[in-house]
Amino acid sequence: MEDLTSLKQEDNQEPEEAEQPWEEITAASSQDPVPGLPEPLESEQGPETGLQPGSSPPQSSQSRTSTPLNDLTGLGASSPPSFPQEPTSTPSTLALARQDLWSPWKSDKTTSVIPEARTAHSNHLEQSSDKGESAPHQKCQSEGNTFQQSQQTKHHLHEPKDASHNNSKLKELRLDIFQEEDSNSNYDLDHPEPGTSEVTPNMLEIAIQNAKAYLLKTSSKSGLNLYDHLSNMLTKILDERPENAVDIIENISQDVKMAHFSKKLDTLQNEYEMLPIYETAEKQKALFLQGNLEGADQELEDEILTDAHPIQRCRFWGKILGLEMNYIVAEVEFREGEDEEEMEEEDVTEERDNGDSEADEDDEDELPKSLYKAPQAIPKEESRTGANKYVYFVCNEPGGPWVKLPSVTPAQIVIARKIKKFFTGRLDTPIISYPPFPGNESNYLRAQIARISAGTHVSPLGFYQFGEEEGEEEEEVEGGRESFEENPDFEGIQVTDLVESLSNWVHHVQHILPQGRCNWFNPVQKNEEEEEEEDEEKEEEEKGEEPDYIGQEVGPPLLTPISEDLEIQNIPPWTTRLSSNLIPQYAIAVLRSNLWPGAYAFSNGKKFENFYIGWGHKYSPDSYTPPVPPPVYQEYPSGPEITEMDDPSVEEEQAFRAAQAAAELAAEENEETEEDEDEEDEYD
Amino acid sequence: MDAESLLLSLELASGSGQGLSPDRRASLLTSLMLVKRDYRYDRVLFWGRILGLVADYYIAQGLSEDQLAPRKTLYSLNCMEWSLLPPATDEMMVQTSVVKGRFTGDPSHEYEHTELQKVNDGEKVFEEEVVVQIKEETRLVSIIDQIDKAVSVIPRGALFKTPFGPVHVNRTFEGLSLSQAKKLSSYFHFREPVELKNKTLLEKADLDPSLDFLDSLEHDIPKGCGWTALLGADF
Numbered sequence: 001m002e003d004l005t006s007l008k009q010e011d012n013q014e015p016e017e018a019e020q021p022w023e024e025i026t027a028a029s030s031q032d033p034v035p036g037l038p039e040p041l042e043s044e045q046g047p048e049t050g051l052q053p054g055s056s057p058p059q060s061s062q063s064r065t066s067t068p069l070n071d072l073t074g075l076g077a078s079s080p081p082s083f084p085q086e087p088t089s090t091p092s093t094l095a096l097a098r099q100d101l102w103s104p105w106k107s108d109k110t111t112s113v114i115p116e117a118r119t120a121h122s123n124h125l126e127q128s129s130d131k132g133e134s135a136p137h138q139k140c141q142s143e144g145n146t147f148q149q150s151q152q153t154k155h156h157l158h159e160p161k162d163a164s165h166n167n168s169k170l171k172e173l174r175l176d177i178f179q180e181e182d183s184n185s186n187y188d189l190d191h192p193e194p195g196t197s198e199v200t201p202n203m204l205e206i207a208i209q210n211a212k213a214y215l216l217k218t219s220s221k222s223g224l225n226l227y228d229h230l231s232n233m234l235t236k237i238l239d240e241r242p243e244n245a246v247d248i249i250e251n252i253s254q255d256v257k258m259a260h261f262s263k264k265l266d267t268l269q270n271e272y273e274m275l276p277i278y279e280t281a282e283k284q285k286a287l288f289l290q291g292n293l294e295g296a297d298q299e300l301e302d303e304i305l306t307d308a309h310p311i312q313r314c315r316f317w318g319k320i321l322g323l324e325m326n327y328i329v330a331e332v333e334f335r336e337g338e339d340e341e342e343m344e345e346e347d348v349t350e351e352r353d354n355g356d357s358e359a360d361e362d363d364e365d366e367l368p369k370s371l372y373k374a375p376q377a378i379p380k381e382e383s384r385t386g387a388n389k390y391v392y393f394v395c396n397e398p399g400g401p402w403v404k405l406p407s408v409t410p411a412q413i414v415i416a417r418k419i420k421k422f423f424t425g426r427l428d429t430p431i432i433s434y435p436p437f438p439g440n441e442s443n444y445l446r447a448q449i450a451r452i453s454a455g456t457h458v459s460p461l462g463f464y465q466f467g468e469e470e471g472e473e474e475e476e477v478e479g480g481r482e483s484f485e486e487n488p489d490f491e492g493i494q495v496t497d498l499v500e501s502l503s504n505w506v507h508h509v510q511h512i513l514p515q516g517r518c519n520w521f522n523p524v525q526k527n528e529e530e531e532e533e534e535d536e537e538k539e540e541e542e543k544g545e546e547p548d549y550i551g552q553e554v555g556p557p558l559l560t561p562i563s564e565d566l567e568i569q570n571i572p573p574w575t576t577r578l579s580s581n582l583i584p585q586y587a588i589a590v591l592r593s594n595l596w597p598g599a600y601a602f603s604n605g606k607k608f609e610n611f612y613i614g615w616g617h618k619y620s621p622d623s624y625t626p627p628v629p630p631p632v633y634q635e636y637p638s639g640p641e642i643t644e645m646d647d648p649s650v651e652e653e654q655a656f657r658a659a660q661a662a663a664e665l666a667a668e669e670n671e672e673t674e675e676d677e678d679e680e681d682e683y684d
Numbered sequence: 685m686d687a688e689s690l691l692l693s694l695e696l697a698s699g700s701g702q703g704l705s706p707d708r709r710a711s712l713l714t715s716l717m718l719v720k721r722d723y724r725y726d727r728v729l730f731w732g733r734i735l736g737l738v739a740d741y742y743i744a745q746g747l748s749e750d751q752l753a754p755r756k757t758l759y760s761l762n763c764m765e766w767s768l769l770p771p772a773t774d775e776m777m778v779q780t781s782v783v784k785g786r787f788t789g790d791p792s793h794e795y796e797h798t799e800l801q802k803v804n805d806g807e808k809v810f811e812e813e814v815v816v817q818i819k820e821e822t823r824l825v826s827i828i829d830q831i832d833k834a835v836s837v838i839p840r841g842a843l844f845k846t847p848f849g850p851v852h853v854n855r856t857f858e859g860l861s862l863s864q865a866k867k868l869s870s871y872f873h874f875r876e877p878v879e880l881k882n883k884t885l886l887e888k889a890d891l892d893p894s895l896d897f898l899d900s901l902e903h904d905i906p907k908g909c910g911w912t913a914l915l916g917a918d919f
Contacts (some may be wrong), residue, residue: 166836321700571786575737581762582707594786598701613701623785 065656232256295443310334317392317453318598318612320445325425327394329449329612387413387450387510394445396425403427405446410516411438416447420624422619434626448616450512456599457509457610458591459564460493464508466559495628496603497588499576502563505591505601511556565595571621592663595619687716687728687744706743711763716744719758719766727853731757734824736789738777743828750850751843752876757828759791762764772829779816780823793820836874837901840864845897867913872898879903 013313036558194424215227233256245252309332317331387410393402419433429441437444465487510518554563565573573595578587579602593599598614648656685693688897689715694704705711712730725746742763746756758766770835783795795818800811864870868878878901883891901911 319701326699572737577737579705580707582711592735 005372026525108109112351123493137343198549222257224257229253229256232260294534313471315448316611318614320423320448320612320616321614322423322425325396326423327423328397328398328444330393330395331390331453332393333389368426387454387512389509390453392446392449403442405442405449406439408443408446408450409438411446412443413450413512413516414514416444416451418627423616434629445616451618452596452599452616453517454509454512456596456601456612457592458505458601459508460490460498460505460603460607461504461561462487462493463490463608464506464559470588490606493587493603493605495578495587495589495603496584498591498603501559502565502572502574502576503573507562508559510558685730685829687713687720687730690716690730693730693751699712704733706755708763715760715766716765719744719746723756725756727751734787734827735815736787739789742822743790749852751853751874752851755892756797757761757825759824761791762791769825769828772825776822776826777830779818780826783818783823787818787912791819791821791824794818795820795823799845833873835872838874840872841895846894851897868901870903871911874894874898912914 134582182576212227215230216225218225233249233253236256237249237252242248242252311332311334313333315331317329320327320329388407391407392405394405395402415433415435415437418435419431419437420435422433423441423445427440427442427445431437431439431441431444464485466485492505513519536590562574571594575591575594577590577592578584579590580587586604588604591601591603594599595618596612597617597619599612601608601610603609685697687813694709697703708756715817716728716730719725723746726749727747731743731745734743739761744758744760744766746758747753754771757769757771759769760766765858780894782799785821798817799814799816817919839857839860842854843862845851845852870889875898877897877899880897904911
């Protein structure tokens with residue numbers, strides 16, 4: 001079987017691109033007069049009834065002289081092993097399909113079939129490059145090879161693809177093809193002499209025709225014929241390439257038969273995919289149409305933010321990009337007196353802590369009291385002040401429902417400074433990080449929005465001014481002025497001035513202190529209050545652990561120019577540009593933050609605006625490294641009660657007991673002597 | 685983005701917040717046409733923009749017939765005058781990996797980096813502090829190359845490979861269907877394939893050699909946050 005092995009080698013040598021030639025045959029390739037016959041060439045191979053593996057691609061020739069190859073049928077027709085060529089001009093090509101798959105092919109493909117007349121050959125296709133025309137296909141790797149072989153070398157036949165079948169795969173079929181053509185001068189003439197074969201090809205031909213005719217016989221019941229059915233089935237298999245096709249072949253066959261009947265219902269299968277885009281587009285269309293109507297539907301109210309909530313001012317804050325979906329953020333200021341409910345979570349946790357501590361005291365064996373005092377939770381700022389000055393609403397797509405983001409707590413801001421996470425686009429995603437973030441994605445989003453606003457909301461100098469308040473001096477201690485109002489006398493600054501110097505811009509949002517709030521909150525004061533409430537026992541311990549005096553955290557006051565902003569590694573925090581160099585008289589000044597990439601402020605001198613489009617992260621020249629966990633805390637003071645000691649060894653115990661016994665004896669003796677003495681005394 | 689479909693592509697990419705003002709677009713259109721004519725490129729792509737402190741770099745790339753051949757990179761500061769950049773070498777990569785921070789916007793700016801180098805002086809080996817000057821142009825070149833290698837993506841079917849080697853644009857490519865567009869496996873890296881040889885024979889058998897000759901995005905590390913396919917009109 002050397003041929004086989006050499007064939008296989010050749011197979012492997014074939015570049016991968018030529019691996020699977022495959023074509024489709026149309027049943028109407030009527031140019032194939034002679035059906036291919038699978039034939040075992042070797043005498044050792046018995047007649048094979050079905051298609052055998054290793055099918056080779058049949059090819060049809062484009063030249064007029066050669067007959068196109070015909071489709072391969074798996075028939076168990078036995079035939080004499082070798083076939084010499086016939087000097088006739090009508091070639092009868094016999095193809096031996098070694099595989100169950102046999103692919104039909106178009107008649108306009110080039111063939112190259114070299115007659116092979118050797119018994120030793122197993123199935124290959126040999127091409128004859130006689131035509132000299134390789135198929136003008138892009139995938140003609142096969143053409144280049146195996147041509148011009150004058151001997152019965154085994155080659156693969158690769159089906160060049162039809163131009164219209166760019167994406168179909170070609171299957172490699174191996175065939176034994178017997179073809180006699182006058183133009184095929186490339187084959188070896190070592191084959192068995194033509195003399196004996198003159199009769200057999202005819203018979204073979206007839207046998208092939210009979211076989212094909214049998215296959216094409218139409219069933220009386222269903223109107224199908226086996227030939228077509230098999231070809232459809234194999235086409236479907238090659239198209240879909242299911243796993244373990246051999247196991248489900250019966251089901252495939254059934255499916256093909258059923259599909260034949262439901263052909264007229266094809267239109268149902270062409271159901272257009274309900275793109276989610278269409279749905280949102282429909283909703284938005286309703287919004288657009290409904291614009292001026294007063295009787296708004298309940299559902300649509302959510303989408304019109306201003307109608308649903310009592311809002312005084314609403315501003316487009318920006319867009320935060322996420323992994324799955326994006327957020328569109330709106331900054332909203334509610335009217336006076338319309339405050340939202342406050343969270344009462346903090347009170348609940350405090351009560352729980354107190355309850356736990358009381359339970360500890362009830363234990364008889366008092367566990368050593370932990371001196372660990374959790375850092376006191378810093379209460380969040382009131383609504384409408386500081387970091388919670390504005391309320392933010394987000395939606396995922398324009399036209400989607402607006403969701404209100406919860407107020408931000410200082411703890412969240414502090415931890416948000418330490419972690420860096422991408423937003424996914426769903427508000428309820430948990431944030432898994434170290435240090436653990438108290439909240440889910442909506443809280444993290446709100447914290448980042450607060451940080452970005454505090455860091456990058458700027459306005460031209462003079463646009464805002466401090467309001468005149470009487471009690472200003474008293475409040476100064478508390479952290480500076482908080483309120484500002486628009487300056488009615490603002491005249492605008494030249495655009496060029498805005499671009500040149502950063503001192504023309506000022507922050508108008510309060511800076512967030514390291515504590516997480518805008519206004520300093522002194523936790524020491526609260527400690528004193530708590531001590532009065534709790535038991536004396538606890539009081540004593542707490543006094544011992546009173547935190548050190550925490551210095552008041554001060555941030556830059558409101559309305560400081562941004563030229564005072566800190567640099568990062570010699571990079572200025574802001575970059576200014578004119579929007580256009582070509583028409584400077586109409587250009588606007590654009591301010592780009594280097595600290596928060598994506599934050600922009602622009603102004604045309606009189607009006608200004610800030611917004612943000614980005615991922616929601618701060619810029620750092622180095623990659624993000626998570627903070628290390630703190631060292632293990634010394635929970636309990638070490639003392640004899642909890643210090644571990646080795647158990648005494650046996651000798652030590654015995655020594656101890658001996659010593660004790662000795663001590664007792666001594667004591668008794670002392671007593672006796674004392675008694676004796678007493679007695680003596682008494683006697684005296 | 686192809687110079688011919690520049691405006692349309694800019695609209696599509698504006699969802700991430702980066703855009704160009706109208707005068708820049710107009711100047712880009714004209715100057716890219718001129719570049720194409722002068723350098724005789726088959727396709728000119730507007731690669732993008734690198735922000736600097738003082739000025740921004742606008743980058744374009746020119747492709748020849750073979751799409752996978754090394755591309756020529758050009759940069760401009762005003763979208764009108766383009767200058768050719770030298771091709772990237774591994775040396776450059778190593779050299780510029782130590783520079784951090786933003787681009788300044790001045791192509792002749794030099795970064796200074798002090799390195800400890802061992803200097804062999806006869807028999808003695810002592811370390812010297814050497815100040816290495818790295819030009820911003822070099823850094824630009826290597827950054828562009830790194831970005832290209834990492835994120836340049838092409839959908840499956842847009843290019844095909846001829847048996848003679850060169851890679852061509854597929855004129856019959858109509859785009860990916862919706863279901864295909866969501867899968868990461870229908871996108872490839874637009875660079876010399878690195879991972880193809882590591883595939884098993886079974887996987888290779890499924891490939892279509894004329895279309896699947898590049899690395900797919902599926903196996904990029906880290907999974908899950910390397911690539912996401914977003915669909916919709918929003919972005």
